[in-house]
Amino acid sequence: xxxxxxxxxxxxxxxxxxxxxxxxxxxxxxxxxxxxxxxxxxxxxxxxxxxxxxxxxxxxxxxxxxxxxxxxxxxxxxxxxxxxxxxxxxxxxxxxxxxxxxxxxxxxxxxxxxxxxxxxxxxxxxxxxxxxxxxxxxxxxxxxxxxxxxxxxxxxxxxxxxxxxxxxxxxxxxxxxxxxxxxxxxxxxxxxxxxxxxxxxxxxxxxxxxxxxxxxxxxxxxxxxxxxxxxxxxxxxxxxxxxxxxxxxxxxxxxxxxxxxxxxxxxxxxxxxxxxxxxxxxxxxxxxxxxxxxxxxxxxxxxxxxxxxxxxxxxxxxxxxxxxxxxxxxxxxxxxxxxxxxxxxxxxxxxxxxxxxxxxxxxxxxxxxxxxxxxxxxxxxxxxxxxxxxxxxxxxxxxxxxxxxxxxxxxxxxxxxxxxxxxxxxxxxxxxxxxxxxxxxxxxxxxxxxxxxxxxxxxxxxxxxxxxxxxxxxxxxxxxxxxxxxxxxxxxxxxxxxxxxxxxxxxxxxxxxxxxxxxxxxxxxxxxxxxxxxxxxxxxxxxxxxxxxxxxxxxxxxxxxxxxxxxxxxxxxxxxxxxxxxxxxxxxxxxxxxxxxxxxxxxxxxxxxxxxxxxxxxxxxxxxxxxxxxxxxxxxxxxxxxxxxxxxxxxxxxxxxxxxxxxxxxxxxxxxxxxxxxxxxxxxxxxxxxxxxxxxxxxxxxxxxx
Amino acid sequence: xxxxxxxxxxxxxxxxxxxxxxxxxxxxxxxxxxxxxxxxxxxxxxxxxxxxxxxxxxxxxxxxxxxxxxxxxxxxxxxxxxxxxxxxxxxxxxxxxxxxxxxxxxxxxxxxxxxxxxxxxxxxxxxxxxxxxxxxxxxxxxxxxxxxxxxxxxxxxxxxxxxxxxxxxxxxxxxxxxxxxxxxxxxxxxxxxxxxxxxxxxxxxxxxxxxx
Numbered sequence: 001x002x003x004x005x006x007x008x009x010x011x012x013x014x015x016x017x018x019x020x021x022x023x024x025x026x027x028x029x030x031x032x033x034x035x036x037x038x039x040x041x042x043x044x045x046x047x048x049x050x051x052x053x054x055x056x057x058x059x060x061x062x063x064x065x066x067x068x069x070x071x072x073x074x075x076x077x078x079x080x081x082x083x084x085x086x087x088x089x090x091x092x093x094x095x096x097x098x099x100x101x102x103x104x105x106x107x108x109x110x111x112x113x114x115x116x117x118x119x120x121x122x123x124x125x126x127x128x129x130x131x132x133x134x135x136x137x138x139x140x141x142x143x144x145x146x147x148x149x150x151x152x153x154x155x156x157x158x159x160x161x162x163x164x165x166x167x168x169x170x171x172x173x174x175x176x177x178x179x180x181x182x183x184x185x186x187x188x189x190x191x192x193x194x195x196x197x198x199x200x201x202x203x204x205x206x207x208x209x210x211x212x213x214x215x216x217x218x219x220x221x222x223x224x225x226x227x228x229x230x231x232x233x234x235x236x237x238x239x240x241x242x243x244x245x246x247x248x249x250x251x252x253x254x255x256x257x258x259x260x261x262x263x264x265x266x267x268x269x270x271x272x273x274x275x276x277x278x279x280x281x282x283x284x285x286x287x288x289x290x291x292x293x294x295x296x297x298x299x300x301x302x303x304x305x306x307x308x309x310x311x312x313x314x315x316x317x318x319x320x321x322x323x324x325x326x327x328x329x330x331x332x333x334x335x336x337x338x339x340x341x342x343x344x345x346x347x348x349x350x351x352x353x354x355x356x357x358x359x360x361x362x363x364x365x366x367x368x369x370x371x372x373x374x375x376x377x378x379x380x381x382x383x384x385x386x387x388x389x390x391x392x393x394x395x396x397x398x399x400x401x402x403x404x405x406x407x408x409x410x411x412x413x414x415x416x417x418x419x420x421x422x423x424x425x426x427x428x429x430x431x432x433x434x435x436x437x438x439x440x441x442x443x444x445x446x447x448x449x450x451x452x453x454x455x456x457x458x459x460x461x462x463x464x465x466x467x468x469x470x471x472x473x474x475x476x477x478x479x480x481x482x483x484x485x486x487x488x489x490x491x492x493x494x495x496x497x498x499x500x501x502x503x504x505x506x507x508x509x510x511x512x513x514x515x516x517x518x519x520x521x522x523x524x525x526x527x528x529x530x531x532x533x534x535x536x537x538x539x540x541x542x543x544x545x546x547x548x549x550x551x552x553x554x555x556x557x558x559x560x561x562x563x564x565x566x567x568x569x570x571x572x573x574x575x576x577x578x579x580x581x582x583x584x585x586x587x588x589x590x591x592x593x594x595x596x597x598x599x600x601x602x603x604x605x606x607x608x609x610x611x612x613x614x615x616x617x618x619x620x621x622x623x624x625x626x627x628x629x630x631x632x633x634x635x636x637x638x639x640x641x642x643x644x645x646x647x648x649x650x651x652x653x654x655x656x657x658x659x660x661x662x663x664x665x666x667x668x669x670x671x672x673x674x675x676x677x678x679x680x681x682x683x684x685x686x687x688x689x690x691x692x693x694x695x696x697x698x699x700x701x702x703x704x705x706x
Numbered sequence: 707x708x709x710x711x712x713x714x715x716x717x718x719x720x721x722x723x724x725x726x727x728x729x730x731x732x733x734x735x736x737x738x739x740x741x742x743x744x745x746x747x748x749x750x751x752x753x754x755x756x757x758x759x760x761x762x763x764x765x766x767x768x769x770x771x772x773x774x775x776x777x778x779x780x781x782x783x784x785x786x787x788x789x790x791x792x793x794x795x796x797x798x799x800x801x802x803x804x805x806x807x808x809x810x811x812x813x814x815x816x817x818x819x820x821x822x823x824x825x826x827x828x829x830x831x832x833x834x835x836x837x838x839x840x841x842x843x844x845x846x847x848x849x850x851x852x853x854x855x856x857x858x859x860x861x862x863x864x865x866x867x868x869x870x871x872x873x874x875x876x877x878x879x880x881x882x883x884x885x886x887x888x889x890x891x892x893x894x895x896x897x898x899x900x901x902x903x904x905x906x907x908x909x910x911x912x913x914x915x916x917x918x
Contacts, residue, residue, distance in 0.1 A: 026740060033747045037754065044758045051765050141801060279802045346885050347873075369798050371780035375885050684779050684800040686917035 045179075052177040053184035056120055057164040058688075061188045064122030064162030065681065068109060069192055071095065072158070073679035076194045081396075082490050082656050084194070084677060085147075085155035087128050095126045095158065103128045103153060105698050106161055119176025120166040127159040127699070129191070135275045137282035139701060143275035144193065144682065145292040145643030147654040156194040159700055160681075161689070163187040187689035189700055190681040196642075196655040197666040197678045199385060199615035200568070200590040202226055203293070203639035206237075207384025209618035210595065213237055217600065217621030218245040218312075222253065223291040223639025228384045228667060229617065230299035236307040236357065237297050241624055243311035245634055247365075249293040250334020252319015253636060254609075265586055265611055265638070267554065268546050268561045269324040270653060273643040274332055278368050278684065288318065288335040291639055294342075295365075298381040301344040304357035314338065315366035324641060338367045340683060346375030369684060382667035384617060385674065387533075387572045387594055392673055393664040396451035399673070403570065403665065407533035411494035412448035412458045414439050422501025422536070429506050430462045430469065430524060437462040438483065446476045448494050451660050457482050458493040460530075466515035468547050471528035471567070486528030489566050492659045493530040502536035503569060505544060507581045517547040523586070529566040531661045537573040538591065541581040545588045561588050562612055562640050563653030568662055574598060575616065577635070578608040588612055590662060596620055600632035608635040615665070752856050756897035757908070759854035763847070763864060764893045764910040767820065770846060771807065771889055772914045774822070778805075779918045781887055783871045785835030787823055787843070788812070795871040795887065796825065796836070800918055806838065809869035809891070817865030819845040820891065847893070854895060862896020867906035874913055888913045 075094025076084045089100045097107035106125035115121040133139075134146040134154045146154030165185050168178040178184055199205035204221050206214035208229030215227060215238050225247060227237045240246060251272070254262045274286035295314070297305045308314070319334025343355040356372075358364055365372045385391050391402045400406040417439040423429040425437040438461040446455035454475070461470045461483035471493040472483030487493040497503055505524060518525040523543030546565030548556040559565055569575065572594035578584035579598055582605030591597065593616035600622030601608050614637055622632030642655045655663075666674035689696060689704030697704055721729075775781065778797040786796040787808035794808035804825040811818040823838030831837045847864050857863060874886035894907025 022736065029740070029744065030747075033744075033751065036751060037747075040751070040754050040758060044761070047758070047762055054769075278800070369779045369800065369802055370804075371798060373780045373782060373885065681917075684918045687777065688773060 046182075049177050049179040050182050050184065053166045053179070053182060054186065056118075056177055057166045057184035057186040058188075059164070060116060060120040060122050060166065061162045061164030061186045063116075064114070064124050064164060065160060065188055065190055067111065067114075067122070068095075068124045068126075068160045068162060069679050069681060071109075071111065072160070072192050073194070073675070073677065076156070076677045076679060077675055081660055081676075084656055085149065086158050086194070087149055087151070087153040087155045097126050101126045101128050101158070103130050103133075106159070106696075109160075119178070120164060122162050122164045125161045125163075127161075129154045129157040129159060135273060135286045136284065137276040137278060139282065140685075141276075141278040141282060142191065142685070143278050143286075143290070144191070145273050145275075145290070147194075147643070147656060158192050159189065160192050161187060161189045161696070161700070161704075163696070187691070187696055187704065189687045189689055189704060191685040192679055193682045194677050194679050196658065196663055196676060197674075198613075198655075198658070198663045198676070199226075199665050199667065200592060200613035200662050201642060201655050201658060203291075203613060204619070204637050205384070205613075205615040206619055207386075207615075207617040212618070212627055213239060214617075215619045215621070216627045217619070218242055218623035218634035219599075219619070219621040220245050220248065220253065220634065220636045221639075222248050222251055222293075222636065224294045225296070227297045227299075228381055234303055235300075236303065237299060237305050239307040239624075240312035241309040242634070245311075245623070246308070246313035247293060247295055247315060247338060248313070248319065248334070249291050249315060249336065249338050250289055250319030251291070251322065251324065251638065251641075252334040254638075255320035255322030255334075257320040257322075260607065262586065262609065264545065265588065265609065266322060266324050268548050268556045268559070268565075268588065269611075270560045270563055270641055272324050272641040275335070277335060277337065287332065289322075289324075289332050290335040290339070291641060292643060293338045293639070294340045295338055296342045296376060297344060298376045298378075299344060301347070302354070304354050305344040306355065307357040308363045309359045313363065313366075314341065336366060338365060340374065341365045341367045341372060342374045342376045344376055346373045371684075374683075378669065380670070382669050384615075385665050385667055387570060387592070391668075394673060394676075395660045395664050396453065398451075398453075403661070404533065404535075404572070406661070407494060407496040407570075410449040411496035411531075411533060412442070413496045413498065414460065415496075415498045417460075418497065418499045418501075418503075420501070421506075422499045422504045422539075423506060424460060424469070424503075425462055429504075430464075430467075436464050441479065441481060444477055444479050450491055450494065456491070456493075458487070458495070459483050460493070460495075467518045467523070467525055468515070469524055469526045471526060471530035473528070486565075487530060489529040489563060489653075489657050489659050492566070492568075492661070493528065494661070495530060495532040497532060497534045498536075499534075500536055502538055502571060502573065503532060503534045504539040504541075506539070506541045516550045518545070526567050527565060529564075529659065531568040531659055532570065534569065534571040534573075536571065538569045538571045538575045538593070539579075540569075540575075540577045540587055540589075540591075541579070541584065543584050543586050545586055560653065562590065562642075563657040566590065566612075566659070568592075568659065575614075577610060578605075582606070584608045586611060590614075592665065593617070596627070598628065599635040601635070605633060607633050609638055610635055611638045612640050752860075752897055753899040756854060756856050756895055757899070759856065760864075760893050760895050760898055760908050763895075764891075764908055767846060767891075767893065768889075768910055768912050771820075772912065774805070774807070775887055775889075775914045776917045778916050781873075781885070781916065783873050783887075785831065785833060786825060787821060787835075787838055789831050789833040789837075791821075792818070793869040793871055794835070795889075804836075806836070807871070809866055810843075812843065815845075816863060818867060819847045819864075820866050820869065821845050854897065856897045857895040860897050864893065864895045865907070867892040867894065868909075885916045886913050887916070 071094040096110040109124040147156040167183045203223035204225045206227045213231045272289040276283040315338040318336040387403045442457040459482040470483040473487035474482045525547035527547040546561040548559040568590040570592045575593035577599040578601040588611040590612045597616030598620040620627040623634035663676035668674045781797040786806035791808035791810040823843035827839045829837040869891040872888040890911035892907035
């Protein structure tokens with residue numbers, strides 16, 4: 001009889017339950033793997049959601065920037081004309097900060113509705129910019145034109161910082177993409193700038209030509225240029241050939257050391273702003289004078305938009321040392337590179353080079369940061385604003401169908417007071433050896449209505465003794481001579497001229513009499529501010545400048561062009577300058593031609609310098625152009641400095657000083673009513689902040705810096 | 707029942723050979739099934755984690771490229787970096803410095819990588835374009851921390867292929883506002899599932915607009 005087995009032996013030999021054991025092991029292994037895969041999926045899902053939340057936070061931050069720019073534009077436009085400012089802390093218009101916006105520190109901008117239904121919100125902060133900050137590259141590489149106030153703060157520049165946040169909390173919205181416990185946060189920083197888009201405040205602005213190029217012939221443009229229209233046919237928008245033509249960012253051709261200096265122009269212009277050219281190495285103090293030249297050519301895209309040959313330049317060499325306004329810093333040279341250039345589709349690289357056609361690579365534009373590949377920034381291209389037709393303008397508190405309607409209904413009609421040749425003055429014009437000439441003294445009830453609807457008494461007076469043409473204005477209820485009180489740019493004399501010959505100042509209008517106001521040269525000087533709408537053409541065949549006493553006011557203090565003295569000549573027809581007369585050295589005025597602007601003095605004569613702002617559907621310049629034909633000199637178009645800021649000089653006015661009638665002539669973007677001011681994020685100063693500590697610095701220094 | 711148990715208890719015969727063979731065969735079949743299941747699951751896990759890793763790295767790489775290009779003031783799809791670069795774009799930052807993004811397999815690299823380098827020395831390349839400043843080239847893809855555990859275990863590393871930079875200058879024949887650059891690249895870490903031998907990785911692509 002075998003011995004009974006032990007319990008262990010029985011268990012070992014017992015095979016029952018082995019399947020269960022194996023199943024448990026298998027299920028365990030599978031569970032582990034399943035859990036791992038599930039975990040992997042969950043992690044991937046979380047990462048994907050976090051990525052989505054990051055992206056959304058970025059876009060929300062960008063939305064905050066766009067919102068802030070819109071609010072800033074509304075605030076700037078909404079301020080009283082002439083005193084637009086982001087630095088006035090008026091508590092009514094943007095930016096409203098809490099506490100007040102200040103320099104040197106970011107303050108939260110007060111905004112409502114900053115959350116999005118799909119999750120996310122933005123917070124915007126504002127910091128004002130001082131004049132030294134704007135002018136110099138230290139600590140930021142800015143070098144921007146600014147409208148200065150008495151406290152040395154730029155009224156048209158601010159830092160804007162927007163932080164977009166997307167959280168998983170209910171506050172972030174039920175559809176917030178952020179995974180549980182994750183908060184996405186992105187911060188962007190820009191510099192917002194307000195500027196006047198008026199076609200008369202930006203150097204040269206060309207529209208759509210009737211034939212050939214928008215800018216036909218040769219010219220030297222000192223300052224900005226903007227070509228909105230397309231050439232007719234397979235032509236470039238600009239086709240220049242020859243030394244002394246092109247774009248420059250300074251007034252160096254007028255400087256004392258230049259081959260043809262012109263101190264008379266320089267002393268009449270407001271002081272220029274001195275800035276630092278943006279470079280990798282900040283400069284501690286401004287080192288150049290700048291006109292802030294910005295060139296924009298919209299079309300064509302299929303062929304070269306700019307063709308250069310024979311010494312024509314775009315930016316480049318610095319201008320000679322000089323100053324405007326007489327005294328003040330005069331040792332700096334003019335800035336060489338342009339501030340920016342935007343041409344057609346920006347096609348300028350190894351595979352695509354149809355923006356420029358040059359005979360040598362050295363003729364390619366010299367522009368800040370070497371950025372020659374920028375495309376024209378707007379699509380569709382805004383149409384050139386015309387004086388008639390459906391081109392509404394907003395002036396004062398009113399809106400008008402077009403500028404002609406505005407003038408025809410309220411300006412003083414002096415047509416009958418011009419002679420039959422359309423000249424102001426006698427049949428011989430403003431002739432020095434004839435009697436003085438004045439338009440009639442207006443009745444006490446006034447002869448025109450200003451932009452605010454107030455009745456005004458306006459008069460033009462020609463003083464044959466000193467060669468000064470005065471644009472005078474008074475209120476009503478008096479019979480005093482308006483010419484005793486020259487009109488100001490804020491309330492200019494408004495003239496509506498329907499004379500068939502238009503407005504003409506011809507060579508025989510002035511017999512060469514010298515005077516203190518006219519600086520002893522053969523020219524007409526005007527005193528006061530007038531905006532003259534001419535139904536027919538404008539012809540200038542004599543030198544014209546603003547008046548400025550030579551002996552007692554060498555720096556033209558209080559007599560600056562265009563902030564104190566200004567003549568604006570508008571016509572839906574042609575403007576001609578120095579076409580039949582040689583040696584018209586300077587024309588200081590703002591000139592608008594609805595069709596052609598023709599300037600082509602005969603060879604051998606003095607180059608004509610047209611100072612201020614010019615706009616036309618087409619420009620016909622001399623020295624190579626074919627409209628309307630003939631060899632001639634190329635003129636110079638010089639933009640008046642209107643930055644109004646130089647740290648060591650008192651403010652003398654900026655674009656805000658221009659008449660509203662001038663500011664109203666702005667291109668309409670996307671069919672919107674044109675505005676006097678446009679606000680943009682300054683190119684090259686967009687920045688994504690990446691704070692290492694999680695907390696943003698109060699100033700744009702440190703990690704979140706330029 | 708008691709009688710049967712008692713009979714078994716009294717039975718001193720061992721397992722027959724047939725019984726052992728059958729049991730071994732069954733066990734082997736089950737073990738192979740479990741093993742192969744485990745291996746395939748492990749492989750699937752590897753593919754999954756490699757895919758997730760590449761996805762994450764590609765996304766980060768996209769964000770990095772986007773961050774660099776968005777802030778640029780200008781770019782040009784032109785030869786730069788090195789003579790062996792197979793795709794490159796040159797760009798300028800607001801501080802005036804020049805940079806180059808390029809796909810290249812530099813000395814010591816097992817595979818092509820995406821590099822960024824500065825171009826401020828204006829060093830001309832024999833093949834045309836501008837070369838990297840000495841010592842400035844930095845790989846955006848091949849750092850050791852960019853290798854997943856799976857890839858490390860399998861002895862592979864991250865690599866890029868078929869990078870393209872394309873200027874987006876027109877939309878329907880009309881210029882667009884701003885300047886846009888289209889960037890595409892394949893990213894592979896050697897551990898991802900390959901549909902075919904020609905597979906060079908997960909394709910990433912984005913178009914970025916320069917903000918400056």
